[in-house]
Amino acid sequence: MTHDEIIKTIIASSGTSPDVQRQQLLQYLCQIQHDLSHIPGHAITQLADLMQMPEAEIHGVIDFYSFLHKDARGEYDILLSDSITDHMLGSRTLLQQLCNRLGVEPGVPRSDGRVTVDTTSCTGLCDQGPAMLVNGTAVSRLSDSRIEQICALIEAGTGVSQWPAEFFEIEDNILRRDLLLSDETTAASPDGSALRALIASSSDALLDVIEQSGLRGRGGAGFRTGMKWRFCKQAESDSHYVVCNADEGEPGTFKDRVLLNSYADSVFEGMTLCAGIIGAQRGYLYLRGEYRYLLEPLQAVLQQRRDSGLLGQGILGKNGFDFDIEIHLGAGAYICGEESSLIESLEGKRGIPRKRPPFPVTLGYLNKPTVVNNVETFMAAAKIAALGADWYCAAGTPESSGTKVLSISGDCERPGIYEYPFGVTIKQVLEDCGATNTQAVQIAGAAGTTLPVADADRCIAFEDVSTAGSIMVFNNERNLLDMVQNFAHFFVHESCGFCTPCRVGGSLLKDLVEKLVNGHATQYDVAEMKQIGALMQGTSFCGLGTTAANPVLDLLNRFPQLVEEQLAHSGYEPAFDLDASLQEARDITGRDDAGAHIGSHT
Amino acid sequence: MTDKIRVATASLCGCFGCHMSLLDIDERIIDLVQLVEFDRSPINDIKKVGDCDIGIIEGGVANAENVEVLLEFRKHCKVLVALGACAINGGIPAMRNSFELRECLEEAYIDGIGVANPQIPNDVEIPLLLNKVHPIHEVVKVDHFLPGCPPSGDTIWTFLTELIEGKPISFPYEQIHYD
Numbered sequence: 001m002t003h004d005e006i007i008k009t010i011i012a013s014s015g016t017s018p019d020v021q022r023q024q025l026l027q028y029l030c031q032i033q034h035d036l037s038h039i040p041g042h043a044i045t046q047l048a049d050l051m052q053m054p055e056a057e058i059h060g061v062i063d064f065y066s067f068l069h070k071d072a073r074g075e076y077d078i079l080l081s082d083s084i085t086d087h088m089l090g091s092r093t094l095l096q097q098l099c100n101r102l103g104v105e106p107g108v109p110r111s112d113g114r115v116t117v118d119t120t121s122c123t124g125l126c127d128q129g130p131a132m133l134v135n136g137t138a139v140s141r142l143s144d145s146r147i148e149q150i151c152a153l154i155e156a157g158t159g160v161s162q163w164p165a166e167f168f169e170i171e172d173n174i175l176r177r178d179l180l181l182s183d184e185t186t187a188a189s190p191d192g193s194a195l196r197a198l199i200a201s202s203s204d205a206l207l208d209v210i211e212q213s214g215l216r217g218r219g220g221a222g223f224r225t226g227m228k229w230r231f232c233k234q235a236e237s238d239s240h241y242v243v244c245n246a247d248e249g250e251p252g253t254f255k256d257r258v259l260l261n262s263y264a265d266s267v268f269e270g271m272t273l274c275a276g277i278i279g280a281q282r283g284y285l286y287l288r289g290e291y292r293y294l295l296e297p298l299q300a301v302l303q304q305r306r307d308s309g310l311l312g313q314g315i316l317g318k319n320g321f322d323f324d325i326e327i328h329l330g331a332g333a334y335i336c337g338e339e340s341s342l343i344e345s346l347e348g349k350r351g352i353p354r355k356r357p358p359f360p361v362t363l364g365y366l367n368k369p370t371v372v373n374n375v376e377t378f379m380a381a382a383k384i385a386a387l388g389a390d391w392y393c394a395a396g397t398p399e400s401s402g403t404k405v406l407s408i409s410g411d412c413e414r415p416g417i418y419e420y421p422f423g424v425t426i427k428q429v430l431e432d433c434g435a436t437n438t439q440a441v442q443i444a445g446a447a448g449t450t451l452p453v454a455d456a457d458r459c460i461a462f463e464d465v466s467t468a469g470s471i472m473v474f475n476n477e478r479n480l481l482d483m484v485q486n487f488a489h490f491f492v493h494e495s496c497g498f499c500t501p502c503r504v505g506g507s508l509l510k511d512l513v514e515k516l517v518n519g520h521a522t523q524y525d526v527a528e529m530k531q532i533g534a535l536m537q538g539t540s541f542c543g544l545g546t547t548a549a550n551p552v553l554d555l556l557n558r559f560p561q562l563v564e565e566q567l568a569h570s571g572y573e574p575a576f577d578l579d580a581s582l583q584e585a586r587d588i589t590g591r592d593d594a595g596a597h598i599g600s601h602t
Numbered sequence: 603m604t605d606k607i608r609v610a611t612a613s614l615c616g617c618f619g620c621h622m623s624l625l626d627i628d629e630r631i632i633d634l635v636q637l638v639e640f641d642r643s644p645i646n647d648i649k650k651v652g653d654c655d656i657g658i659i660e661g662g663v664a665n666a667e668n669v670e671v672l673l674e675f676r677k678h679c680k681v682l683v684a685l686g687a688c689a690i691n692g693g694i695p696a697m698r699n700s701f702e703l704r705e706c707l708e709e710a711y712i713d714g715i716g717v718a719n720p721q722i723p724n725d726v727e728i729p730l731l732l733n734k735v736h737p738i739h740e741v742v743k744v745d746h747f748l749p750g751c752p753p754s755g756d757t758i759w760t761f762l763t764e765l766i767e768g769k770p771i772s773f774p775y776e777q778i779h780y781d
Binding site: 582591 | 669670704722723724726736742743
């Protein structure tokens with residue numbers, strides 16, 4: 001097909017009203033990007049005509065998302081995961097090898113248009129990294145030899161679909177199962193059992209069960225699920241929506257990938273249950289672009305559920321129980337994990353967070369009452385509906401009932417997925433995954449908390465150390481500053497730029513962390529970092545900004561000896577190398593006289 | 603005369619607007635010179651800074667001479683003040699930071715409209731440009747930041763009199779807010 005035909009096909013595939021089309025804008029753009037490796041100017045013009053919206057707005061959307069490009073990428077578009085755990089597994093060296101071997105600079109397409117090599121934020125394959133995406137498909141366990149093979153395939157022009165299948169093998173690596181993941185549970189709650197329970201009793205009764213179970217949101221914030229659903233149910237409106245947040249962007253988190261790969265039925269069942277309770281007819285799964293390879297299998301599961309009467313009109317024969325689910329793709333924006341940004345993105349727009357309140361339960365998707373929950377929350381809700389609140393409360397602590405699925409990566413012998421009852425100590429987790437000689441544990445990802453191993457007696461629970469699932473282990477050989485620097489870069493890249501504390505504060509912190517890493521920071525800079533961090537925590541618009549300073553502040557507060565060793569002992573050091581900053585001018589003018597240098601200033 | 607407070611001022615990469623604003627204290631400059639003695643400053647054209655109590659810097663750091671002057675000020679002044687937007691965050695001159703230095707020079711001296719005898723100047727008398735424009739606190743420690751583009755004469759007057767009297771520095775709302 002020609003470009004034009006592809007664009008016309010995409011546009012023809014949806015409804016006709018400009019309003020409806022606009023909500024599909026991001027999905028169209030993802031599809032065009034996928035088919036053409038960029039979004040050509042005439043496609044923007046066509047889309048703007050069709051949707052009766054200014055071209056500038058479409059440019060705005062394209063510029064917002066990392067995976068959308070206005071200039072052609074290579075025929076093979078490679079993105080290496082830039083997560084700290086990938087670094088620890090050697091991804092930086094592999095990136096260099098890949099670039100050298102293919103003769104490209106990172107981010108710049110090769111002159112023959114064959115290939116682009118770039119980096120991207122965590123791809124959620126930390127237990128089987130280093131990882132990369134090639135044209136949206138994940139390749140795990142990169143090594144010297146795998147990189148050599150990949151280069152050869154690219155030079156030979158072999159289509160990605162013809163590459164060896166083992167490149168694309170993504171393992172679940174479930175190493176500990178508890179309530180949710182055990183085989184007995186799966187056998188005791190087959191597909192549809194939650195919905196049968198709902199039909200057999202009533203939506204009020206089932207909502208009571210969810211409330212009694214004490215289930216709290218698994219995306220990290222821990223809001224009580226039953227209460228959220230009740231608020232949404234009580235919000236009067238002609239339509240309600242259910243949204244599953246599968247934008248698993250927090251570095252080091254990959255449990256939703258596994259749940260969607262092997263337990264998608266339960267997740268969709270939980271969404272359908274929620275729909276039955278709150279009275280929604282439409283649901284969306286917002287799937288991060290990095291997991292695009294899960295799209296087709298997930299669509300197959302949805303179709304199967306429609307065929308079995310578990311989705312669609314009159315679910316399980318119950319008149320009026322109508323609900324269906326559509327999958328929307330993200331396009332490489334961490335901020336879209338924040339629920340109001342996610343809703344904006346679902347509506348086809350830039351993922352800028354909304355002001356809260358109003359909360360999505362009253363004004364969410366299309367300003368209608370909307371429940372947004374994490375993948376794991378919906379799965380747990382489905383199991384609870386089938387097996388009862390008591391079954392769930394039997395595990396966990398009074399404040400945090402049930403279990404938590406953890407994604408463990410970094411310096412341990414057995415990285416992977418571990419499901420534990422809440423209240424498990426970090427020490428236990430470290431023992432089970434075979435972590436030895438541990439220096440620190442990063443819990444809940446870049447936005448989370450850095451714990452020295454001395455604090456390993458603390459528990460995973462909402463009332464102690466809370467996490468959406470990410471546990472990254474660092475042993476004594478590691479320099480924690482590398483981690484903090486990686487996270488500081490991550491937040492600069494992922495800040496949506498809407499509010500100043502996050503946009504500017506994040507950049508200032510990144511520069512100061514670099515200064516520290518390079519041994520030029522003084523006590524003055526430490527005080528500066530603390531002040532900027534506190535300002536970001538206190539004044540940022542959304543959770544991204546309020547947590548972005550955490551890794552820096554944790555380093556300064558909990559690892560003072562590491563910082564001390566790194567400090568310069570003068571009272572003040574410039575932020576940059578004064579003489580080196582004249583190098584460009586020296587090169588341009590050919591000067592090398594005394595005046596073309598800045599001497600020692602101490 | 604000898605126990606007067608010594609003040610030096612300099613304009614680095616700025617537009618002299620902050621110095622013009624300093625002159626906007628108008629006849630209060632007569633009161634000011636009862637209290638202070640001006641050391642190096644564009645106001646008196648003294649070229650070399652001596653030991654001072656207060657150094658006031660307008661403008662950001664854009665070239666080698668700016669660095670040299672700023673380091674001299676830091677060495678000689680007990681208290682150093684960043685005056686105005688350019689000193690505090692680079693200001694208008696820092697807009698070149700989104701371009702390469704070579705692009706800027708080529709635009710000005712090679713490709714610009716009406717350029718005769720196109721060449722990038724390389725005389726040793728001309729200070730070399732830094733690759734980026736920086737706020738002054740990225741080169742030396744700064745004790746006070748006085749925002750504004752420019753800060754008004756009244757703001758500067760309030761600041762100087764309070765600093766000289768050793769009071770905590772505070773401003774009436776209208777002197778320090780620009781919304």
